[in-house]
Amino acid sequence: MRVKCRHIVSLFLAVLFLLSCVACGQPQMEQPEDTGDKGQYMTDPIPEGKPAPVEPQDTAVDTTVTHTCIFSISCDTILDNMDKCVENKKFLVPADGVIFPATEVEFSEGESVFDVLQRVCRDNAIHMESNWTPVYNSAYVEGINNLYEFDVGSLSGWMYNVNGWYPNYGCSRYQVKDGDVVEWRYTCDLGEDLGSGMGG
Numbered sequence: 001m002r003v004k005c006r007h008i009v010s011l012f013l014a015v016l017f018l019l020s021c022v023a024c025g026q027p028q029m030e031q032p033e034d035t036g037d038k039g040q041y042m043t044d045p046i047p048e049g050k051p052a053p054v055e056p057q058d059t060a061v062d063t064t065v066t067h068t069c070i071f072s073i074s075c076d077t078i079l080d081n082m083d084k085c086v087e088n089k090k091f092l093v094p095a096d097g098v099i100f101p102a103t104e105v106e107f108s109e110g111e112s113v114f115d116v117l118q119r120v121c122r123d124n125a126i127h128m129e130s131n132w133t134p135v136y137n138s139a140y141v142e143g144i145n146n147l148y149e150f151d152v153g154s155l156s157g158w159m160y161n162v163n164g165w166y167p168n169y170g171c172s173r174y175q176v177k178d179g180d181v182v183e184w185r186y187t188c189d190l191g192e193d194l195g196s197g198m199g200g
Contacts, residue, residue, distance in 0.1 A: 043136075043169045050165060053173035055137060056112065065109035067178035071120055073100040075147055075186035077193045084153045084188065092146050099145045100124060102183075107176055113160055114139045114171040117184060138170020147186060155190045166196035 046052050076097025078085055085093065100120060107116050114130070121128040127146050130139040141158045142148055149157030160171050161183050167174050176182065187194050 040137075046168070047165075050167070051174070051177075053167075053169040054112075054175040056172050057137075059110050059112070059175065061108050061110040061115070063108045066106050067109065067176070068104050068106055069116065069176050069178070069180040069182055070102050071100070071105045071116060071182045072098070072102040073117075073120075073126070073144055073184040074098050075145070077186055077188050078147070078152050080193075081152050081156075081188040084156075086151045089147060089151050100126060102181075111176055112172050113162065113174040113176055113182055114141075116176055116182065117141070117160075117171065133170070136170045138172035141171065141184070144184060144186075152186070152188045156186065156188045158184060159187050159191055159194060159196065160184050161194075161196070166191060166194070 043053060074097050075093055078093050079097050082090060082093070105116065105120060107119075117128065120126070121144065126144065128141065129143045129148075130141045132138075133140045141160075144158055159166055160174075161167075162174060162176070162180050164181075185194055187196075
């Protein structure tokens with residue numbers, strides 16, 4: 001009986017040891033120590049009167065309720081910066097800078113700016129590439145129409161605005177409302193050339 005108990009205790013300790021080793025080997029998500037006024041997903045305080053972010057995991061899309069918004073995609077800022085544009089990307093820039101003109105599109109209750117962008121691009125055969133960024137709890141749009149971040153200098157990339165405001169949080173966290181005007185625009189200067197200075 002004693003030998004059996006020792007065997008069980010030894011087995012139990014071995015399992016505990018293995019579990020602790022496995023746990024030690026797992027990458028741990030750590031929040032930066034000093035985030036100041038930033039929220040859980042590194043969001044600066046939202047300006048008064050602007051909509052707060054809605055977390056994708058807390059959202060239920062209701063496909064039985066549809067709304068419309070005005071949606072567009074443009075890269076007209078590149079036209080004034082063609083000298084900085086990667087040579088083999090210049091032919092991708094439309095003569096007027098418009099990739100998708102301002103168009104009324106339908107969306108379902110609860111959808112995000114990213115949801116609508118995905119559908120508009122898919123339905124209109126416009127290339128779009130993104131990746132999920134856990135620290136910001138949002139998709140990050142890397143390229144549209146094969147024009148990517150850094151293709152027109154180190155301060156270039158895609159930004160979105162809703163009703164003229166450039167939100168200071170990711171496009172997966174902005175819930176579109178009926179009548180919104182959503183614009184995806186390419187910046188060559190961290191938003192300064194769009195009248196935003198990175199979420200201003």
